[in-house]
Amino acid sequence: MEHELPQDRNATRCIDTLVKSDKLRLLVQQSYLGLFVSLAVSILLCWVLWDYTDTTILLNWLGIMFLSTLTRLYLYLVHFRNQSDAQATLQHARPYVAALIASTLIWGIGALFIMPQGSLLGQVFTMFILIGMAGGVLATYSAHRSTAIAGMLSILLPSTLWLYSQPDKLHLGMAIGATIFIVITLRGAKILSDAMHRNFHLGYELQQAYEEADTLSKTDALTGISNRRSFFECGAQIISYCERNGLPLSTIVMDVDHFKCINDTHGHHFGDITLRQIGRILEAEFRKSDVIGRLGGEEFAILLPHTTLEEAQELAEKLRHTIAATPIIVQEKQMSITVSIGVASGAYDLGTLLPRADAAMYQAKTEGRNRTVIAGQFKEAPTAA
Known part of the structure; x- marks a missing residue:
């Protein structure tokens, strides 16, 4: 039986939150026009029923509807100003959704009071308006099925129950027709909402998959730091920034000493653990603004913006001592490792900096390994390690 990993569950919860946020945001956006449509239709209904229903009741109901519209408009503006992220959207959308439901209750319960008792034509017209409003609610609020x-x-049920309580067939027929409409629209709301939910969910899953693929294409699978391609891409941006602003720039090239011997003696698994540990040390020792990458094999590079050659040398020495003081431990086996480091500065071009630092690193190996050499402080760059 397959079990879902914790990170997979967290990703699913994150997507679910984003989907809920998007559905609520869409609900709010779609219902904005409905604010004014609802008020306009309520005015129309009062105008038609003016000669059939107590005008005081009509005016009171219309006043309540007007206050509801103002409240919804205010909450809409509050929501519009506070949708910085998914959680903020969820938090500020809840009062707005409550106002939407309250508005539909004003329609549904209010219809019982404004329904003309002595005019069948007025009752038919009122039900016609209510069914139209219910259909509009279904279309407008479809992004959020429960709403x-x-x-x-809220709109149809009170009047439908009232129709069932009337003794004649005409009212019963209207009640049955309204019930059929409710059943059909309930089914339609579920189908439409489920399809919309799947589309939102699929969109975020595709976006997440793209981001993961993009991250994998730029990350060294073994160490978790930038791979060669990503190092050069990010490095080009850092170099351009430093050159535009006249900032010092340095680079460090580092190679693990006797790495082939480590693999041959202790196995490739031990070698992989060694590289992973170096990756963790590099991430801990350097700034977020520094570019760290594995160039290949056991060779690493660090690009240091706003860093002079002297500062880079100090950082390189600190790094070398940290690595030497951190032994590799695997199944009770313990071994200290060392690195040879080359440091270079004085150019705004990786094509110049890296060869200089690389030559200095090879010089460090020639001089006995486990040391740092500054580019330009030796007579001739060696051609082999």
Whole structure:
């Protein structure tokens, strides 16, 4: 039986949060126009029923509807100003959703009071308006199924139950028709909402997969730091920045001493652990603004913006001592490792800096390994380690 990894569960929860946020954001955006449509339709309904229903009741209901519209508009503006991230969207959307449901309740319950008791034509027109509003709610609130269903039921259910309580067939027929409409729209709301949810979810899954693939293409799988390609891409940006601003720039090239012997004596697994530990040390020792990369094999490079040659030498020496003082331990086997380091500066070009630092690193190996050599402080760069 396969078990979901903790990181997979966290990624799923993150996507679920983003999907909920997007659905709520879409709900708010889609319902903005509905603010004014709802108010306009309520004015139309009052105008039509003016001669059939107590005008005081109509005016009171219209006043409540107007206050509801102002409240929704205010909450919409609050939400619009506070949607910086998914959690903020979820937090500020809840009051707005509550206001949406309250508005539909004003329609549904209010219809019982403004429904003209002595005019069948007025009742039919009122139900016609209510069904239209319920359909509009379904279409407008479809991004959030629970809100769409609650809104539709709030509008239609009170009047539908009232129709069932009437003794004649015409009212019963209207009630049955409204019930059929409710059942069909409930099913439609589920299908539409599920499809929208899948599309949102798929979109974020594809985005996450793309980001993971992009990260993998730039990351060394063994050490977790930048690979050669990413080092050169990021390095070019850092160099351009330093050159534009006249900042000092240095580079360090480092190679593990006797790495072939480590692999041959202790096995490639031990060698892999060695490289991973060096990767962790590099990430701990250098700044976020520094570019760290594995150039290949046991060779690493660090590009140091805003760093003079003297400062780079101090950092290189500190790094060398840290690595030497951190033994590799595998299954009760313990071994200290050393590195040879070359440091270079004085150019805004990786094509110049890296060969200089590389030559200095080879000079360090020639001089006995486990040391740091500054480019330009030896007569001739050796051609072999």
